[in-house]
Amino acid sequence: MTRKVVIAGGGLGGLAAAIALRRQGIDAEVYEKARDLRPIGAGLSVAPNGLKALRAIDPAIVDALRPRGSEAACFHLRRAGGELVATTPTTHEERYGAPVLNLLWSRLQETLAGFLPGDAIHLGHRLAGFTQQADHVVTRFENGATVRADLLVGADGIHSAVRRSLVDEGPPRYAGRLSWRGVVGLAHPSLRPRDVTMIAGTDGKTFAIFDIGDGLTFWSAGALSPEPTPSDSAAAAKQRVIDLFAGWAPPVGDLLAATPAGDIVERPIEDRTPLTRWSHGRVTLLGDAAHAMVPALGQGANTAFEDARELARYLHHHADLTAALAAYEASRIPRTQTIHARSALQGNRYYEADSEVFSRAVLERANADQNAFEDWLYGEAPA
Incomplete structure (x- = not known):
């Protein structure tokens, strides 16, 4: 029986996994390399499938x-x-039993962390390695700490150190696009409560605007770029995105101008090749460490919440760890591979010259395949 689990990574997936496991009576603790859980200037959407996974973990x-x-x-x-x-x-609420909830990333992180006792989250612990034995795994950290457990879960993101120890592969795959994100409080007549707006250009640029409550707006911009060349400074990143979207109708320029340079997050859009196996002995993967995908569907955190729910369920129901991890993989790998492929396809289409036509078809649900896919994705219920 699995009694103790070490989770490498204190992001959304790692925190959700710790809550889910502890609700099943398993001693799960989170080890995060950062020295504090700092807010980042971004928002996100928790889709119906993500909210239902969290509800199954703890309403x-x-x-x-x-x-x-x-x-x-x-x-x-x-x-x-x-x-x-x-x-x-x-x-969404009528069709799938849950809405799309847009909020600050940091508020979601804070809320999840609040469902764990303070001594279950260990900050300043950067993974150094691990050693597996027949009946346990020992995880080592760069600060000299070691922890013995029944299972190590790598929930440490797209650049996962746990995955790197298990799989011989290179860096994440660059998808040919750069993104910029920010959160700002701005009063503007076109910014209305509970609205989501997608603005599509004809040159491979997109701009999305989300109300996230309390007078705050989350914006996300994307543009084609042959190389993932980062800006030299925060000020340069801000000017870069302002220049790229110069001439776009309000409130695009207003949002960019009002966002402090230090709050703008500039990132290359990347993913990883899907794996056919996540577990090796007493080590497994979860969230972006297992299935990092481009953000076209906004499913990164949502699928991580599903992973957390399913991993806890199978560890609770199977006394044998090997059987539990096999069931976890059988439940999660086919589903996440489908979402990964759909994200890549839809992401590419959004950045093509006819992205406006494509986006309209999605919005109007004129495409039966899209409608069926959303029913499958959002209608998924806990087993």
């Missing part, structure tokens, strides 16, 4: 989250010049 999590974000009520598609192409009211 109180969702109860705590809903007042801290903004439940999407309407999706709008606009051209770069400001022309409205389509408006679609959301029906």
Whole structure:
């Protein structure tokens, strides 16, 4: 029986996994390389499947989250010049039993951390390695600490040190696009509560705007770039995105100008090749460490929450660790591979010259395949 689990990584997936495991009576502790859980200037969308996974872990999590974000009520598609192409009211709660909740990444992290005792989260612990034995795994950290457990879970993101120890592969795959994200409080007549707006250009640029509650707006910009060349400074990153989206209709320029340079997150869009196996002995993977995907569907955190729910369920129901991990993989790998492939396909389409036409079809649910895919993705229920 699995009694103690070490989780490498204190991001959203790692925290959710610790909560899920502890709810099943398993002693799970999180080890995070950062010295504090600092807020980052970004928001995210928790989709119906992610909220249902969190609800299955502990309904109180969702109860705590809903007042801290903004439940999407309407999706709008606009051209770069400001022309409205389509408006679609959301029906996620009616169709799938949960809304799309947009909120600050840091608020989600804080909420999850609040469901764990303080001594279950260990900061300043950078993974140095691990050693497996027949009946345990010893995890070593650069600060000299060692922890013995029944299982090590790598929830340490797209640059996972745990995955690097298990799989011989290179760096993440660059998808040919750069992204910029920020959160700002800005009063503007076009920024309405509970709205989500997608703005599509004809030159491979996109700009998304999300109300995340409390007068805050999360924006995300993307553009094609042959190389993942980073800006030299925060000020340079801000000027870069301002220049790329110069001439776009309000409130794009207003949002960019109002966001402090230090709060803008510039990143290459990357993914990793899907694996056919996540577990090796007493070590397994979860979240981006297992299945990092491009963010076109916004499913990174949501699939990590599903991973957490399923890993806890199978460790609880199977006394044998090998059987539990085999069941975990059988449950998660086919589903995440499908979402990974769909994210790559949809991400590429959003950046093509006819992205406006494609986005409109998605928004209007005119494409039966898209409609069926959302039913499969969001309608998924805990087993």
